[in-house]
Amino acid sequence: MTYPVLLDADHVVTELYAISNVPTVVLIDADDTIVQPNWNAYATDTFKDFTGVDSGRQLDAIRTWVRDGTPLVDEDTAREAVGDLTPDEEQAKLLWRIALHHRDAGDDDAAARCWDRAAELAPHDWTIRRAMLPLRGRDPFGDEFFTLAAEFQQAGRPYHGISDR
Amino acid sequence: MPNDTAIFAGGPRIDPATAESTLGWMLKPEGLCRDDTCVLVPDRDALVSDGGVDVRVLGELLDRPVAVDDASGTTAVGAPRGARRSALQELRAPDFSLPDLDGTWHSLSDHRTKKRLLVAFSSW
Numbered sequence: 001m002t003y004p005v006l007l008d009a010d011h012v013v014t015e016l017y018a019i020s021n022v023p024t025v026v027l028i029d030a031d032d033t034i035v036q037p038n039w040n041a042y043a044t045d046t047f048k049d050f051t052g053v054d055s056g057r058q059l060d061a062i063r064t065w066v067r068d069g070t071p072l073v074d075e076d077t078a079r080e081a082v083g084d085l086t087p088d089e090e091q092a093k094l095l096w097r098i099a100l101h102h103r104d105a106g107d108d109d110a111a112a113r114c115w116d117r118a119a120e121l122a123p124h125d126w127t128i129r130r131a132m133l134p135l136r137g138r139d140p141f142g143d144e145f146f147t148l149a150a151e152f153q154q155a156g157r158p159y160h161g162i163s164d165r
Numbered sequence: 166m167p168n169d170t171a172i173f174a175g176g177p178r179i180d181p182a183t184a185e186s187t188l189g190w191m192l193k194p195e196g197l198c199r200d201d202t203c204v205l206v207p208d209r210d211a212l213v214s215d216g217g218v219d220v221r222v223l224g225e226l227l228d229r230p231v232a233v234d235d236a237s238g239t240t241a242v243g244a245p246r247g248a249r250r251s252a253l254q255e256l257r258a259p260d261f262s263l264p265d266l267d268g269t270w271h272s273l274s275d276h277r278t279k280k281r282l283l284v285a286f287s288s289w
Contacts, residue, residue, distance in 0.1 A: 004271045006263035008285075012168045016249055016259045019285050026258070026283040028273070034256040043284075066280055075256070082253045087230075094232030094241040101172050101239060114234050130289055140289045 009100060014127045015093045018085050018160040021126040027065055027072070035071045037082045038161025053164050073162065081162045092122035096132075103135065112136065123151065124158045168261055169244050176238030177231075178217035188242065190227065192218070197226060258283075 013019065017026060019038055027036035041062070042048075042055040064070050073081070085093070099114035115132045122128050129148050133140045152158070157165060171187045173179050185191045189199045192213065196203040204226050206212055212222045220240050224231035230243035248259040258281075262272040273281065 004265050006265055006271055008263050010168075010170070012170060012244070012263065013261055013283075013285060015170075016244055016261055017252060017283075017285075018249060022285050022287045022289075024285040026285075028258045028281040028283060030278050030280055032258045032277065034252065034258050037253070037256070062282065078256055079254060084250060084253055090230040090243060090246075091232050094230060094243050095234070097170070097172060097241045098232060098234050098239050101174070101241075102234075102237070105174075107237075110234065110237055110239075113236060127287075131287060134289060 010097050011093060011127060011131075015085075015090075018082050018089075019127060020089070020122075020124070020158070020160045024161060025062075027062065029069075034078065035065065036073065036162070037078050038159075039072075040159060040161065040163045040165060051165055058164065077162075082160045085160070088121040089125060092118040092125060092128055095121070096128055099132070100135075108136075124155050126152075169248075171242045173220060173240045173242075174238075177220045177233050177240045178215075179220060179240075180216065181213070181218050184218045184220075184223065188223075188227075190223070197223070 008014070017024075017038060021040065023040065023042060025036070025039045025041040026034060027039075029035050040053065041058040042051070042053055043059070045055050048054065061072050065072060071078075095114045095118035099111040099118065102108075102110035102114060115128075115136065118128050119132070126148070130140065130145065133142075133144055138144060157163065173183070173187075181192055190197045191199070192206070193203065196205045198204075206226060212219055212226070220242060221231050221233065223229070224242060228246050230246065231240060233240045251257050252259045258273060260272055260274045262270050264270050273283070
């Protein structure tokens with residue numbers, strides 16, 4: 001079995017699907033119906049000690065859906081699960097794109113300015129705050145990571161979707 | 166960028182030809198038009214002045230999010246909110262196109278008629 005691996009540098013999909021953390025998995029039926037919206041699901045137990053999520057149970061649920069179409073949640077739950085981006089989150093995702101534009105043009109100061117604004121507007125969006133760390137030359141597993149993780153925990157682990165944690 | 170988003174380095178005011186070539190919307194007497202669809206423009210002076218289209222006003226008219234880096238003027242236009250809201254509320258997967266590691270572009274719709282597992286992950 002093969003599958004395409006795609007690069008989303010501008011975070012187009014995170015905007016379209018209101019994704020705020022990874023991994024995020026979406027199950028889409030053959031007729032384009034989303035049967036399982038944004039879902040914090042894992043392919044392995046690599047992060048189990050950190051997340052407490054059992055990937056085996058999630059993989060079994062995916063296999064069942066593939067084989068016989070059994071949805072993981074009912075339709076009402078699926079409709080309510082994600083919640084739209086707030087205006088601040090929208091702004092933050094666009095500022096990410098502008099920051100990347102500045103960085104690609106060699107203007108690191110301008111990029112930093114936009115990333116800082118994006119982080120203020122969406123402080124619990126990992127696709128912004130965590131993703132920017134290596135792009136700014138910072139340690140993605142350093143103090144800033146643990147600060148972000150602590151703030152995320154304190155805020156109740158906000159997530160646009162179904163979290164199994 | 167084949168997705169329906171755009172960045173304008175020159176500031177929030179762009180020339181009408183750029184608005185048309187990047188976003189596909191043309192200002193006509195009946196309003197802002199793309200293909201067979203036209204959106205009424207209640208205040209043309211707010212949208213166009215000194216020959217430039219204000220992207221912020223354009224975004225309001227077309228229900229598109231717009232962000233501006235004031236220091237540089239760089240302006241980003243996001244995807245139509247309707248596509249996102251429809252994905253969330255009507256459970257319809259919005260299409261997108263992205264390149265693979267070799268630069269070949271793929272769309273979600275390339276795999277229509279099959280069940281699809283979309284996994285967003287990172288190399289952080």
